[in-house]
Amino acid sequence: MATIEQKGMYRSFPRSGKDVSFTHYCPGCGHGIINKLIAEACAELGLQDRTIFVDPVGCGVFTYYYWDAAHISAAHGRASAVATGTCRARPDAVTMAYQGDGDLGAIGFNNAFQAASRGERFGCIFVNNSLYGMTGGQMAPTTLDGETTTTTPFGRDPALTGHPLHVCEVFNQLAAPVYIARVSVADTRRILQAKQAIRKMFEIERDGKGYALLEILAPCPTNFRMTAEKAAQFCITEMEKEYPLAVFRDVTKDATPLVPRDVPRAADCAALFAEKTVVPPAADDPAIAEKRFKFAGYGGQGVLSLGLTVAEAARLERRHTLWFPSYGPEQRGGSANCSVVVSGTPIGSPTVEHPDVLVCMNQPSYERFVGDVVKGGTVIVDETVPLTVAPPEGVTVVRWPAIRLAEEFGVPKAANTMMLAALKKLACTGLSGASLEAALVASFKKKPELGEKNRELLRKAEAREG
Amino acid sequence: MTKFVKGNEAVVIGALYAGCDLYFGYPITPASEIAHGAAKWFPMLGRTFVQAECETASVNMMFGAAAAGKLCMTATSGPGFSLMQEGLSYLAGAELPAVVVNVNRAGPGLGNVYPEQSDYTPAVKGGGHGNYQTFTLAPASAQEMCDLTIKAFEMAAKWRTPAVVFADGLQGQMMESVALPAAEVPRPDFSAWAAQGEPKTRANLVKSIFLDAHAQEVFNEKLQAKYEAMRADALAESCLADDADILLVAFGIGARIARTTAETLRKQGVKAGCFRPITLNPFPREQLAAAAKGRKILSLEIDAGQFADDVRLNLAKAGLGAEAAAVKMIHRMGGEVVTVDDAVKAAKELL
Numbered sequence: 100m101a102t103i104e105q106k107g108m109y110r111s112f113p114r115s116g117k118d119v120s121f122t123h124y125c126p127g128c129g130h131g132i133i134n135k136l137i138a139e140a141c142a143e144l145g146l147q148d149r150t151i152f153v154d155p156v157g158c159g160v161f162t163y164y165y166w167d168a169a170h171i172s173a174a175h176g177r178a179s180a181v182a183t184g185t186c187r188a189r190p191d192a193v194t195m196a197y198q199g200d201g202d203l204g205a206i207g208f209n210n211a212f213q214a215a216s217r218g219e220r221f222g223c224i225f226v227n228n229s230l231y232g233m234t235g236g237q238m239a240p241t242t243l244d245g246e247t248t249t250t251t252p253f254g255r256d257p258a259l260t261g262h263p264l265h266v267c268e269v270f271n272q273l274a275a276p277v278y279i280a281r282v283s284v285a286d287t288r289r290i291l292q293a294k295q296a297i298r299k300m301f302e303i304e305r306d307g308k309g310y311a312l313l314e315i316l317a318p319c320p321t322n323f324r325m326t327a328e329k330a331a332q333f334c335i336t337e338m339e340k341e342y343p344l345a346v347f348r349d350v351t352k353d354a355t356p357l358v359p360r361d362v363p364r365a366a367d368c369a370a371l372f373a374e375k376t377v378v379p380p381a382a383d384d385p386a387i388a389e390k391r392f393k394f395a396g397y398g399g400q401g402v403l404s405l406g407l408t409v410a411e412a413a414r415l416e417r418r419h420t421l422w423f424p425s426y427g428p429e430q431r432g433g434s435a436n437c438s439v440v441v442s443g444t445p446i447g448s449p450t451v452e453h454p455d456v457l458v459c460m461n462q463p464s465y466e467r468f469v470g471d472v473v474k475g476g477t478v479i480v481d482e483t484v485p486l487t488v489a490p491p492e493g494v495t496v497v498r499w500p501a502i503r504l505a506e507e508f509g510v511p512k513a514a515n516t517m518m519l520a521a522l523k524k525l526a527c528t529g530l531s532g533a534s535l536e537a538a539l540v541a542s543f544k545k546k547p548e549l550g551e552k553n554r555e556l557l558r559k560a561e562a563r564e565g
Numbered sequence: 566m567t568k569f570v571k572g573n574e575a576v577v578i579g580a581l582y583a584g585c586d587l588y589f590g591y592p593i594t595p596a597s598e599i600a601h602g603a604a605k606w607f608p609m610l611g612r613t614f615v616q617a618e619c620e621t622a623s624v625n626m627m628f629g630a631a632a633a634g635k636l637c638m639t640a641t642s643g644p645g646f647s648l649m650q651e652g653l654s655y656l657a658g659a660e661l662p663a664v665v666v667n668v669n670r671a672g673p674g675l676g677n678v679y680p681e682q683s684d685y686t687p688a689v690k691g692g693g694h695g696n697y698q699t700f701t702l703a704p705a706s707a708q709e710m711c712d713l714t715i716k717a718f719e720m721a722a723k724w725r726t727p728a729v730v731f732a733d734g735l736q737g738q739m740m741e742s743v744a745l746p747a748a749e750v751p752r753p754d755f756s757a758w759a760a761q762g763e764p765k766t767r768a769n770l771v772k773s774i775f776l777d778a779h780a781q782e783v784f785n786e787k788l789q790a791k792y793e794a795m796r797a798d799a800l801a802e803s804c805l806a807d808d809a810d811i812l813l814v815a816f817g818i819g820a821r822i823a824r825t826t827a828e829t830l831r832k833q834g835v836k837a838g839c840f841r842p843i844t845l846n847p848f849p850r851e852q853l854a855a856a857a858k859g860r861k862i863l864s865l866e867i868d869a870g871q872f873a874d875d876v877r878l879n880l881a882k883a884g885l886g887a888e889a890a891a892v893k894m895i896h897r898m899g900g901e902v903v904t905v906d907d908a909v910k911a912a913k914e915l916l
């Protein structure tokens with residue numbers, strides 16, 4: 100039982116809902132001792148104002164009753180994930196997670212391990228009492244070979260449950276942690292060592308040095324079904340055999356925290372999202388009928404950017420517009436398509452079931468979509484595509500040498516620009532040639548010279564195919 | 566100033582204008598562009614992006630950041646949203662503001678990456694354990710992916726609750742013009758309850774545990790009272806509804822299909838209108854009742870009917886039992902979206 104007036108501890112524990120001054124721990128429980136050591140170290144170093152504790156679910160769940168500091172009570176197993184969020188949100192705080200061996204070793208192992216691997220700036224105090232204390236003494240990953248628990252009533256059998264998990268040794272394979280150690284609170288000498296180690300944990304986090312892990316072997320007399328003295332003895336003779344006390348790593352002397360590399364910076368959101376060319380918002384004009392487009396071909400033929408260019412031209416003319424790509428595994432088979440809707444009024448349904456204009460760069464897409472085109476609609480198809488399927492009645496099909504022209508001009512990648520030439524020449528988009536050209540140039544924002552080059556090619560193609 | 570962006574990118578823009586300081590996320594199609602945008606833009610503004618090891622971690626990282634008094638978010642799709650349910654319950658239980666964007670894909674199981682609204686129940690009713698709800702908003706355009714993300718942060722902070730932006734794969738991938746917000750929202754002050762590692766917050770404690778059954782009940786009652794009060798912030802819109810014989814009820818992308826359907830029906834002489842809940846929770850019950858009274862109702866959705874059931878429930882609770890009993894549904898699933906042709910046909914069958 101904790102004595103009151105301990106440094107860093109509350110005098111009584113109103114956070115428990117009752118005005119009591121004894122802890123909820125069983126007599127002889129390791130948690131009680133560890134709680135006092137933590138409270139003491141935090142207070143002695145003058146860190147109570149700066150510290151944020153992240154508490155576990157396990158017998159340590161009510162640690163917030165006792166220490167005079169800000170606390171966050173995490174979900175079972177998640178204290179290291181929670182502490183990650185906390186220390187990222189408050190880099191100037193001293194963030195300290197507290198976890199049991201079921202909490203950290205089983206359900207939350209990956210969260211703890213990954214936080215350690217990322218080198219998060221928090222300390223993790225890991226209480227190993229070789230079992231699940233709170234839920235009634237079940238096996239934990241740390242349970243010793245042969246140890247009897249409520250879920251290993253015949254003793255832990257490695258043939259069925261594997262061997263005890265050595266958390267420090269596993270974490271010691273990681274590059275980021277600056278301090279990894281195992282201590283015990285089973286007798287006075289060990290408690291004094293543990294106290295030094297806990298102090299060190301606070302100093303590391305106070306100085307922002309990085310991730311630190313401290314495993315503490317602790318007796319659980321209740322679930323060991325032993326007296327407090329015997330339980331402490333079990334910690335020393337049995338647990339230390341499996342889990343030797345050691346400092347596995349201590350690079351805190353030389354550790355200088357990694358400083359993130361520079362990235363481009365913007366002063367604020369407005370600066371970050373500023374556009375070079377200001378496109379005004381769409382203006383409503385009910386006289387302009389809605390037009391629906393579909394652009395399809397093989398991935399790499401540039402059908403997605405062709406659609407984007409048409410959408411951009413519509414934007415330049417202050418039309419309402421949207422663009423929607425095929426995505427996911429659909430793209431991986433090699434075919435790609437996108438839909439574009441252009442309208443004088445806000446657009447309802449975004450899906451293009453029946454395009455007014457269909458552009459096809461390959462045979463599969465022609466075969467797939469030609470039947471959907473509305474009466475009076477236009478299909479522009481590359482001349483290499485055999486017209487294996489008859490178009491619906493009233494649909495005009497134009498065969499256009501997009502691929503051939505691009506090759507003849509020595510820019511095979513520009514087949515989509517050649518298709519844009521067809522769209523412009525046939526005047527089937529409802530958009531002006533000037534807008535289409537401006538949008539084409541704008542689509543090469545990052546390489547303006549390519550924009551001009553493509554405009555030239557587009558005009559050449561128009562002139563050639565007279 | 567307008568930008569032509571994907572809905573997913575618009576979410577990030579909204580979050581940054583809303584004052585979101587931390588993003589935690591794990592990749593999943595069709596939500597990944599949100600992580601991509603956040604990974605680029607958050608650091609450029611000196612804010613924090615963390616790629617978590619899983620969605621369980623993302624949501625718990627949010628718990629830690631929100632408990633420390635900062636606005637934070639994550640984005641995911643169905644499978645990741647499932648993993649976040651425990652964390653959402655803890656966020657609600659600890660009354661922490663945080664925003665989760667769910668770009669719904671088809672399920673169950675791995676399903677596929679195409680649009681569905683099938684996470685309706687967990688996104689709207691609180692999918693984790695315990696008596697909790699989230700504030701849930703359903704955008705229908707890239708502009709709203711931005712604007713309703715901002716609203717989600719505002720509501721999360723106002724009500725100290727996790728908020729969900731409930732979109733779908735189509736909206737995530739679709740590009741539209743977005744008018745940028747006029748100004749950034751100032752950061753709220755959470756120092757009254759948050760653990761900030763500062764002298765003034767030393768006594769603060771963030772938790773969701775009440776060991777005493779009575780205390781837990783009192784807390785539950787407080788939560789329920791909060792959810793009741795939240796109803797004042799319900800949002801909805803309708804179009805062509807004033808003289809309608811048939812009312813199409815739909816949300817998110819479905820509402821846009823419904824609008825085109827109503828316009829098409831009007832051209833064919835059928836008086837059709839639309840009602841769209843913008844907040845799914847709180848559900849705009851009174852607004853729906855006003856629009857639906859005496860009308861035939863067709864619910865249009867991309868799920869198995871979870872939304873239609875909610876429409877019926879809300880109509881019944883508003884005293885419109887007859888309308889509720891007569892609600893019909895048109896829906897698709899699996900990544901297929903209701904077509905205007907089919908919706909027009911279904912509406913005519915109601916007459």
Ligand SMILES: Cc1ncc(C[n+]2csc(CCOP(=O)(O)OP(=O)(O)O)c2C)c(N)n1
Pocket residue numbers: 156157158159175198199200201202203226228230231232233234239
């Ligand atoms: C998701 C979830 N699963 C199970 C539990 C039940 N539970 C509470 S504490 C605990 C084990 C605690 O063991 P440990 O982490 O070793 O802490 P100890 O009590 O031994 O200190 C379990 C399984 C829970 N709270 N949440």
Ligand code: SF4
Pocket residue numbers: 123124125127128129130158228232233318319320321322
């Ligand atoms: S059950 Fe064990 S770990 Fe839990 S308080 Fe009692 S002695 Fe401590």
Ligand SMILES: [Mg+2]
Pocket residue numbers: 157199200201226227228229230231232239
């Ligand atoms: Mg334990």
